Amino acid sequence: MSNTSGAHILVFPFPAQGHIIPILDLSYHLAVRGLSITILVTPKNLPILNQLLSKCPSIQTLVLPFPKYPSLPPGVENVKDLPRETNAAFSMLHALGALHYPILQWFQSHPSPPTAIISDFFLGWTHSLACQLGIPRVVFATSGALPFATLNSLWRTMPKLPDPADVDASLSFPHIPHSPKYPWNQLSPIYRYYKEGDPVSEFIKEGMRANQVSWGIVFNSFSELEGEYLEHVRKDMEPAHVWAVGPLLPSGEVGHTERGGASSVPAGDVMSWLDECTEGSVVYVCFGSQVVLSRRQMEALADGLDASGARFVWSVKESTGGHAAGEYGVVPAGFEGRVAGRGLVIRGWAPQVAILGHRSIGSFLTHCGWNSVLEAIVAGVPMLTWPMTADQFINASLLVDQLGVASRVCEGAESVPDSIQLARTVTESVSSSWTQRTRAKELSRAAEGAVREGGSSYKYLDELVTELSELSVRPTDEKKT
Structure with a gap:
C-alpha cells in the first residue's frame, strides 16, 4: 500500500445517494494512503459524510450553499428529494455549475490549495475550472466501463433516431467489444433528452465532452469484471489515465x-x-x-x-x-x-x-x-x-x-x-x-482477489495515489496535460 503525504485533493460528488456513497468510499481509501482530502458538499448533504468523518477525521469538508435555481423546489439539495419530472435531475446538474466561482474563490484564498480535483462524471464543467486553476481533473465514473463507453460514443457522434415515433429502434456500437446493440429507449436519458440550443442541454453536452478530455478517470470496477471494456476506454481516451479500483465498498462496521x-x-x-x-x-x-x-x-x-x-x-x-x-x-x-x-x-x-x-x-x-x-x-x-x-x-x-x-x-x-x-x-x-x-x-x-493486496484493483489504487502525489511537485503546465 502506498503511504505518502503532502498532496491535497478536492473531491466533488454529485448529490445523489448512488453517486455520493462510492466517491466517499474512494475518499476513505485515498486518505488512509496518506493523501489530504477535502470533500465539497452543500449543507443538507453534509450529514451523509458523518460515518466517513468519524472513521477518518483527517478528511476536511468544504460546505458551499446550494445555488438558487428557478425550476428546483426550495431547500432540495439531493436527487432523492426531487419531484418525479425527468428533467429535475438535469436542472440540479445545471444548477451546480454556479459553484464555479465560489470554488475558484476558495482555491485562491486557501494557503495550501488542492493539486487536483476528483469530480463525478456529471460535473464535467469542473474540467474547465481545473484548467483555469492549472491543475488536473480526474473523472469519477459511477457507472461501469461499458455504459461509460456507450455514453462517450453517443456524445461524440450525436446519432439521432431516424423515426422519432420508433423508440424501440436499436442503435449499434460496432467499435465497442462485442458490438452491443440497444433499443433507443434503453439508452441514457441524459442523451436522449438532449435538445439542440437548449441552455441546459448544451451545458450537459459540454460537460460530457469535457469528461473525454480530462486528465484521468477512476472506475468503480475491476479488470476481471470488465477487462475488455476498460481496455477499450483506455484506448478511446488516450492519453488519459484510467484506473479500475473497485469494488469500492465500506470497510468494517460502516457496512452494517x-x-x-x-x-x-x-x-x-x-x-x-x-x-x-x-x-x-x-x-x-x-x-x-x-x-x-x-x-x-x-x-x-x-x-x-x-x-x-x-x-x-x-x-x-x-x-x-x-x-x-x-x-x-x-x-x-x-x-x-x-x-x-x-x-x-x-x-x-x-x-x-x-x-x-x-x-x-x-x-x-x-x-x-x-x-x-x-x-x-x-x-x-x-x-x-x-x-x-x-x-x-x-x-x-x-x-x-x-x-x-x-x-x-x-x-x-x-x-x-x-x-x-x-x-x-x-x-x-x-x-x-x-x-x-x-x-x-x-x-x-x-472481486475479492482484485481488492486484496497484489490484486488488480489494489495495484491501480496504489498507482492512482502515486500519480496524485507526484502532482504536487510537477510544473503547472504538465499538470494540465
Whole structure:
C-alpha cells in the first residue's frame, strides 16, 4: 500500500445517494494512503459524510450553499428529494455549475490549495475550472466501463433516431467489444433528452465532452469484471489515465449501519431477522434510492412475492414530490399481515451491504444500478433484473447475457411484471440448483482477489495515489496535460 503525504485533493460528488456513497468510499481509501482530502458538499448533504468523518477525521469538508435555481423546489439539495419530472435531475446538474466561482474563490484564498480535483462524471464543467486553476481533473465514473463507453460514443457522434415515433429502434456500437446493440429507449436519458440550443442541454453536452478530455478517470470496477471494456476506454481516451479500483465498498462496521438516511426498521433488527432464516432462503428486493414504484407495480410485486412462498426483505421507497397521493410507493393493504413471519418490509434506507452479505440471502431483485450490482457481486449473490433507466439496461444485459449471474424479470420504469411468472422466478432464485448461483460465487472470488493486496484493483489504487502525489511537485503546465 502506498503511504505518502503532502498532496491535497478536492473531491466533488454529485448529490445523489448512488453517486455520493462510492466517491466517499474512494475518499476513505485515498486518505488512509496518506493523501489530504477535502470533500465539497452543500449543507443538507453534509450529514451523509458523518460515518466517513468519524472513521477518518483527517478528511476536511468544504460546505458551499446550494445555488438558487428557478425550476428546483426550495431547500432540495439531493436527487432523492426531487419531484418525479425527468428533467429535475438535469436542472440540479445545471444548477451546480454556479459553484464555479465560489470554488475558484476558495482555491485562491486557501494557503495550501488542492493539486487536483476528483469530480463525478456529471460535473464535467469542473474540467474547465481545473484548467483555469492549472491543475488536473480526474473523472469519477459511477457507472461501469461499458455504459461509460456507450455514453462517450453517443456524445461524440450525436446519432439521432431516424423515426422519432420508433423508440424501440436499436442503435449499434460496432467499435465497442462485442458490438452491443440497444433499443433507443434503453439508452441514457441524459442523451436522449438532449435538445439542440437548449441552455441546459448544451451545458450537459459540454460537460460530457469535457469528461473525454480530462486528465484521468477512476472506475468503480475491476479488470476481471470488465477487462475488455476498460481496455477499450483506455484506448478511446488516450492519453488519459484510467484506473479500475473497485469494488469500492465500506470497510468494517460502516457496512452494517444506515449510510443513507432514516429507516422504519433499525439495521440491528434487520440482521436479527435474517439470523433466523436458513442459508440462501431469502430474496432481497430493492430498487435503489430514487425509484418509486406505481400502485400497479407495487401490487404485482407484492402478489408475486406472496405467491412465491419465499422469504424476503423488501426495501420500499415511498413517494416524493410529484407523485399522486396513494398512487406510488404504497404497500398494498393487508400484505404485511399475510406474509408476517416470512417477509420483512423496510420503508426508507436499508443496510444493503450488510443484507447482501448475510448467509441467508439467496437472490437479489434489483434495478441494476451499478452500486447495487457491485455489492451483489462482492457478496456472491445472483440477481433478478428489473432495469428502469440510465445505465441499468446495459448493466442488466452484461449480467444476464455475458456474465451469467442473473435472470430477467421485467424491464422499464413503467412496466408491470406478471405476478405469476415473477413468483416462479423468485422461487427458482432461492433454490440451491439455480445455475446463476455458481457463476456468482466465482465472480465474488474474483472481486475479492482484485481488492486484496497484489490484486488488480489494489495495484491501480496504489498507482492512482502515486500519480496524485507526484502532482504536487510537477510544473503547472504538465499538470494540465
